[in-house]
Amino acid sequence: MKTDTIVLGAGIVGTCVALHLAQRGRSVVLVDRRGPGEETSYGNAGLVERASIYPVAFPRQLSALVDVALGRNPAANYHWNALPRLLPWMFAYWRASAPDRILAYARTIETLLAHSIAEHDSLARVSGAEHFFREGGWLKLYRTEAGLENERREFPLARDYGLTAREITVDEAIAMEPSLRPVFRGAVIWSDPHSVSSPGGVTQAYAAHLAALGGHVRRGDARTLARLGSGWAVTTEEGSVEAPEIVVALGPWAMDVLRPFGLRLPLAVKRGYHMHYHADGEARLSRPVLDEEGGYVITPMTGGIRLTTGVEFARRDAPKTPVQLEKTEALARGLFPLGERAEAEPWLGCRPAFPDMLPVIGRAPGQKGMWLAIGHQHLGFTLGPITGRLLAEMMTGEEPCADPGPFSAERF
Structure with missing residues (x-):
């Protein structure tokens, strides 16, 4: 042909x-x-x-790097045996993350x-x-004042590009998504994304x-x-x-x-996991919700409530190690009434990145x-x-x- x-x-x-x-x-x-x-x-x-x-x-604060190294940040995981090959790429990534x-x-x-x-x-x-498409933006939740302050730093540049970000209270966030539980300190609604x-x-x-x-x-x-x-x-x-x-x-x-x-070409992968869940009772979600410090997103999908994890640095074809999913699932259950898992196995994918x-x-x-x-x-x-x-x-x-x-x- x-x-x-x-x-x-x-x-x-x-x-x-x-x-x-x-x-x-x-x-x-x-x-x-x-x-x-x-x-x-x-x-x-x-x-x-x-x-x-x-x-x-890439995190540039020493405390953030220590949290990742010690496994205290649910948004990140790594395989020791992948690091030697990844270190040059990660150093370049760190340099590109300068302010x-x-x-x-x-x-x-x-x-x-x-x-x-x-x-x-x-x-x-x-x-x-x-x-398949819906408007309504997405909701970012923050468990600490420090996390909320970091998000506020993005507002001036967002306004320069005509984007709409609005800080809202916990009560306002729950009015938007009534099934959420008030385990967070503040929220930001970004209205432009679909x-x-x-x-x-x-x-x-x-x-x-x-x-x-x-x-x-x-x-x-x-x-x-x-x-x-x-x-x-x-x-x-x-x-x-x-x-x-x-x-x-x-x-x-x-x-x-x-x-x-x-x-x-210096192409590497950032692995990530997801799992679908049934919602308990009458619980509903209408838009993606990011728990910034929890390191996960929950979002309504045709297969159920999808929980997606942060980044895992590992060899592309290494066996699954869904430790982030285990950590974030516990946090997500405190935020939203997730029911039983809708799948037998977590999904694993790779994000290609320079x-x-x-x-x-x-x-x-x-x-x-x-x-x-x-x-x-x-x-x-x-x-x-x-x-x-x-x-x-x-x-x-x-x-x-x-x-x-x-x-x-x-x-x-």
């Missing part, structure tokens, strides 16, 4: 790249070993996080975040996925619209990618597919494909016809549609809607 472009990776990013190319008249084959939205794009908190101008930064570099990050990521809601709205409308009841369902709807436009979705192993003259070929269950251009949007597995072609916390979107250095859309860390679901648009514009010679320069792989 011959096509214009092969897109490797059917998560939210790869699916959106393929869909935007198809909307521009390109023939596209989307290839993944699993179905669309069944890996990292299934298991996240389902936020279109328009307000995430501050990244999930002045955080402000530079905010200016850069805002060029994509500014499009995040509109681009999801556009794809949801044509894909029939609007029923959320969804099934991020995997959204990705599948976008992939179905790709098929309706004439695109193809194929099962296959991306590691079969090979040079074929001036183009590329990959093997799928339905045979070989050939194209002059290839897009690698494989998230945590990108380097498995890129290393054999001589590409060396140490500067920015994705790579653009050409692969030294590889004619290869493009990259990887490393979106905690913002993959948020930035999938705008990444798809930006890369499709670059590939088709259109005027890009945002400056792609800061996202180039050449920065490494």
